Amino acid sequence: MPCISAKELLFWKNKQLSKGGDHQSFAVLLDCIGGISTINLNLLGLNPDGKIYLKKNLDYLESIWEDHLLNSTPIQYLCGKTFWRDLKLKVTDKVLIPRPETELIIDIVFKIFGKKSQKLLFAELGTGSGAISIALALAYPLWEGIATDIDKNALEVATKNYLDSSKHSNLKFYCGHWWIPLESFKGKLDLVISNPPYIPKNTYEKLPKEVKNFEPKIALLGGEDGLEHIKEIIQKAPLFLKDKGWLILENHFDQGQKVKQLLIKNKFTLVEIVNDFSGIGRFTIGRYK
Ligand SMILES: C[S@@+](CC[C@H](N)C(=O)[O-])C[C@H]1O[C@@H](n2cnc3c(N)ncnc32)[C@H](O)[C@@H]1O
Numbered sequence: 436m437p438c439i440s441a442k443e444l445l446f447w448k449n450k451q452l453s454k455g456g457d458h459q460s461f462a463v464l465l466d467c468i469g470g471i472s473t474i475n476l477n478l479l480g481l482n483p484d485g486k487i488y489l490k491k492n493l494d495y496l497e498s499i500w501e502d503h504l505l506n507s508t509p510i511q512y513l514c515g516k517t518f519w520r521d522l523k524l525k526v527t528d529k530v531l532i533p534r535p536e537t538e539l540i541i542d543i544v545f546k547i548f549g550k551k552s553q554k555l556l557f558a559e560l561g562t563g564s565g566a567i568s569i570a571l572a573l574a575y576p577l578w579e580g581i582a583t584d585i586d587k588n589a590l591e592v593a594t595k596n597y598l599d600s601s602k603h604s605n606l607k608f609y610c611g612h613w614w615i616p617l618e619s620f621k622g623k624l625d626l627v628i629s630n631p632p633y634i635p636k637n638t639y640e641k642l643p644k645e646v647k648n649f650e651p652k653i654a655l656l657g658g659e660d661g662l663e664h665i666k667e668i669i670q671k672a673p674l675f676l677k678d679k680g681w682l683i684l685e686n687h688f689d690q691g692q693k694v695k696q697l698l699i700k701n702k703f704t705l706v707e708i709v710n711d712f713s714g715i716g717r718f719t720i721g722r723y724k
């Protein structure tokens with residue numbers, strides 16, 4: 436294990452950041468590859484003469500940082516890990532890197548169901564890395580969850596993340612197109628969540644290269660107007676939800692009103708657009724009758 440002084444590490448860190456990139460990405464590199472958490476790093480600032488052990492040497496860390504800067508490869512893919520809420524999740528280029536704004540879905544669930552809820556059945560459509568379902572399965576050990584995805588490689592990542600983060604067995608993983616894997620749960624679901632691909636075709640073509648060149652197209656593209664998948668999910672939701680079951684959807688920044696109308700047209704009540712931290716109507720929720 437390479438050992439260096441705190442002063443040396445902090446000097447090296449500033450040098451790397453002067454080449455470009457942001458502090459958050461650098462923190463992912465230092466934690467996931469170097470083995471130094473942000474808390475440890477902050478403590479080092481208080482004791483610059485202290486020694487620190489790294490999991491990998493600085494040359495190795497620097498080569499990853501330079502790859503990130505040169506090729507715009509997301510640091511999470513280079514490190515194979517990301518942070519989401521209080522989870523540290525494996526990510527590969529087969530899954531979308533779960534976004535900070537999506538973390539709010541868990542808070543919406545807490546608001547609807549409270550923190551200590553009785554047994555219920557939830558499903559997540561398009562689980563990717565498993566972030567949402569795993570956070571819910573951990574927060575509610577009495578709940579049973581089904582996380583689905585069309586991509587079996589994504590489900591492998593999600594399953595590994597679940598096994599690495601939970602001692603329980605309250606989450607199952609099914610492969611298939613939206614509702615198809617849930618045929619045997621018709622009329623039985625209390626809650627369905629989805630952050631489906633919702634980027635309109637034109638916008639997709641213009642996405643920054645760190646997204647378009649690396650993250651799976653299948654996780655992003657929502658057809659011509661971005662609403663193709665959202666429409667399918669909403670139209671079939673009444674078949675699968677229990678009476679008074681909830682549907683929580685993430686949508687693109689300007690789709691809230693359209694998604695709201697789709698929910699109302701399909702007999703949802705208590706339909707509401709929920710803002711993210713930037714005041715954008717990022718989520719649309721409703722209760723089936
Ligand atoms: C925007 S990503 C969301 C991933 C994860 N839930 C999150 O919030 O980070 C959408 C996910 O839907 C999956 N997906 C795309 N088309 C699908 C389909 N037809 N049926 C089921 N899942 C699909 C993708 O593979 C991807 O994992």
